[in-house]
Amino acid sequence: MSIEEQVPAALLDEASEALEELAGVLAGGQTLNDALQQLVESASRVIPDAENVSVTVVGPEGASTEAWTDERVVEIDRKQYATGDGPCLEASRTQRPVRATVEGGREKWPEFAAAAERAGVRAYLSAPIVVEDDVIGSLNLYSSDDRAFDPFDEALLRLFVTAASTSITGFRRYERSRRLVEHLQRALESRGEIDQAKGVLMAAHGVDAEEAFTRLVGESQRHNTKLRDVARNLLASVRGPSDEADRTDRDQTGDR
Structure with a gap:
């Protein structure tokens, strides 16, 4: 059974509308932060299991969270940046989506697991953001249900990652032109x-x-x-x- 057959058409329509809204933000000449904030809010609304969403950007000076839907979950990513390891950084390094749970991450990423548990997050999914063949960060999903994030969630996440890549590429080109x-x-x-x-x-x-x-x-x-x-x-x-x-x-x- 295809993903389209598993999911109500209304949800696919909502995803399409969210991506059109994001395109409108870009066309309206907003800042990159505006576009990324629109991105995380749309992803949180559309992806079924994503209670919160953030964007990690990895640059010459290290990693940082550039957009988020709830300040409480930002600390989960900051712990990963401080230790130099965790699912969002692994997604960036391996260029593959990485799913983690508190239970499964206690041994591999203890600081991440502890921060997630304090924030009430039980499952976490990150996908790399690639811009002009360069991995610059990740899009991160959070859920209080350790069973969260099925293949459809991952498919929608890939759509939003593509939107994030397009946003950043467009702004990079605009800045170079300016x-x-x-x-x-x-x-x-x-x-x-x-x-x-x-x-x-x-x-x-x-x-x-x-x-x-x-x-x-x-x-x-x-x-x-x-x-x-x-x-x-x-x-x-x-x-x-x-x-x-x-x-x-x-x-x-x-x-x-």
């Missing part, structure tokens, strides 16, 4: 100031554009200063105080 645009804007601003500084040197010393640029580069190397800063300092030195004040006012107005 940084590139900012870099290009700064480069254009710097180019304009460098050209103005070259013009000042050409007029003051009767040199051509190539020689003026060579002098700016030499000043940059002697003082270990960025070329654009050398150009700005030169322009500031030939501007009157009132001109510089007007320029500062314009910059600040533009920032606003």
Whole structure:
């Protein structure tokens, strides 16, 4: 019997609607944290045995919980981060879903088991989140029933993991694009100031554009200063105080 035959159509419809809502959050230009929070709340509502849900993100500085449905269960993951082991970290390392219970985890992950028991959690299921072929964390489910999480729960979990991967990939690409645009804007601003500084040197010393640029580069190397800063300092030195004040006012107005 297929999963579709085992589960009421209404539940599948609810899962589909939840994923559409998540797509709406992304399209609305919300932050990554907004998208991840929407993700855990939707997963908690749709996956039958998931009473609470969290997202673990593993980065250069270690693991952290970035979204959750109840603060009480976050400590379960923090204990895993502190010891460097546990089902959520194992799911990330092995790139496979990992199911754990308090009873089954007492020997293998004693700190995890103790924290889970204190929070009233008896069963725990983690699945790795893979972004651009890089495992960056896990999506974690919690239940007070040690029999929780059947194959259908795991199938739904995979859907939400895919949604999480898509969310993070989209935001990574957006951030890369945003940084590139900012870099290009700064480069254009710097180019304009460098050209103005070259013009000042050409007029003051009767040199051509190539020689003026060579002098700016030499000043940059002697003082270990960025070329654009050398150009700005030169322009500031030939501007009157009132001109510089007007320029500062314009910059600040533009920032606003």
